[in-house]
Amino acid sequence: MREIETFAQPGQFYRGNLHCHSTRSDGRLGVEAVCAAYREAGYDFITLTDHFLPIYDFPVTDTRPFRTDAFTTILGAEMHVPATALGETWHILATGLPLDFTATLPGESASEIAARCAASGAFVTLVHPAWYGLTVGDADAIEAAHAVEIYNHTSAIKNDRGDGWNLLDQLLSQGRRLTGCASDDAHFHFDDAFGGWVMVRAPSRDPDALVDALKHGHYYSSQGPLLHSIAHDGDAIEIECSPAAAIMVLGRGSKAAHEIGIDLTKSRLPLDRVRRGGHARIVVVDDRGRRAWSNPIWFDK
Numbered sequence: 330m331r332e333i334e335t336f337a338q339p340g341q342f343y344r345g346n347l348h349c350h351s352t353r354s355d356g357r358l359g360v361e362a363v364c365a366a367y368r369e370a371g372y373d374f375i376t377l378t379d380h381f382l383p384i385y386d387f388p389v390t391d392t393r394p395f396r397t398d399a400f401t402t403i404l405g406a407e408m409h410v411p412a413t414a415l416g417e418t419w420h421i422l423a424t425g426l427p428l429d430f431t432a433t434l435p436g437e438s439a440s441e442i443a444a445r446c447a448a449s450g451a452f453v454t455l456v457h458p459a460w461y462g463l464t465v466g467d468a469d470a471i472e473a474a475h476a477v478e479i480y481n482h483t484s485a486i487k488n489d490r491g492d493g494w495n496l497l498d499q500l501l502s503q504g505r506r507l508t509g510c511a512s513d514d515a516h517f518h519f520d521d522a523f524g525g526w527v528m529v530r531a532p533s534r535d536p537d538a539l540v541d542a543l544k545h546g547h548y549y550s551s552q553g554p555l556l557h558s559i560a561h562d563g564d565a566i567e568i569e570c571s572p573a574a575a576i577m578v579l580g581r582g583s584k585a586a587h588e589i590g591i592d593l594t595k596s597r598l599p600l601d602r603v604r605r606g607g608h609a610r611i612v613v614v615d616d617r618g619r620r621a622w623s624n625p626i627w628f629d630k
């Protein structure tokens with residue numbers, strides 16, 4: 330059995346929310362209050378991603394004054410340009426931007442602004458795809474994307490469209506190598522915080538180390554359950570986790586295996602059929618229906 334890359338990295342897991350808003354755009358709380366809310370909830374870091382629009386004077390919100398020894402912030406923003414296949418304004422999340430990131434350029438396309446964010450060092454995510462009907466074709470156009478938001482807590486609460494795995498699974502089956510992150514997209518107008526987060530394995534809480542780990546896919550996503558270990562050989566995959574009601578491995582199309590039980594903390598699942606599809610991912614579900622999701626594991630390396 331060989332531990333997958335994420336769990337074999339030096340350092341520890343840091344809990345973070347990559348997507349939230351303050352009064353610098355359409356959020357209800359000020360910058361300091363948003364940082365305090367997450368810090369007090371036990372998070373290690375957040376990225377405050379206000380809407381990068383002219384009506385808000387293109388904010389890359391400065392959260393640096395609210396860093397402490399136990400809590401840090403990554404600078405970022407949510408980018409908007411016209412237009413998806415359904416004619417909607419694009420939402421592209423950039424985690425790790427310089428404070429002086431240049432305003433959206435006239436005529437700039439979604440793929441161009443995503444590439445410009447990535448070139449300036451950001452981890453680029455296609456957010457809440459189900460909420461606004463993002464298509465596979467839309468996603469294909471964004472070559473610079475690192476990830477798809479596979480759970481958006483606000484979309485789940487407000488629209489029952491919190492899922493992003495339907496899109497990411499299709500992209501994976503086409504050979505795209507993207508990861509998947511859960512987030513809140515909290516605006517604090519109602520109880521929309523602390524519902525989905527990432528656990529990033531990094532050597533330190535340094536913002537640059539966290540962004541680097543995100544870009545390498547050294548993280549998993551959760552609504553509650555913890556993943557302690559994932560290891561595999563040619564025939565099977567072993568998962569260790571917090572007490573679970575279901576542990577599953579999902580591959581290309583319908584290829585999958587699972588174990589259902591009570592307080593499962595370890596499972597060994599057959600990999601032979603799943604592995605032939607080229608990639609797999611792990612899902613752990615607790616007795617309240619909360620999920621933890623691994624990133625895709627690719628088998629051809």
Ligand SMILES: [Zn+2]
Nearest residue numbers: 348349407514
């Ligand atoms: Zn948002």
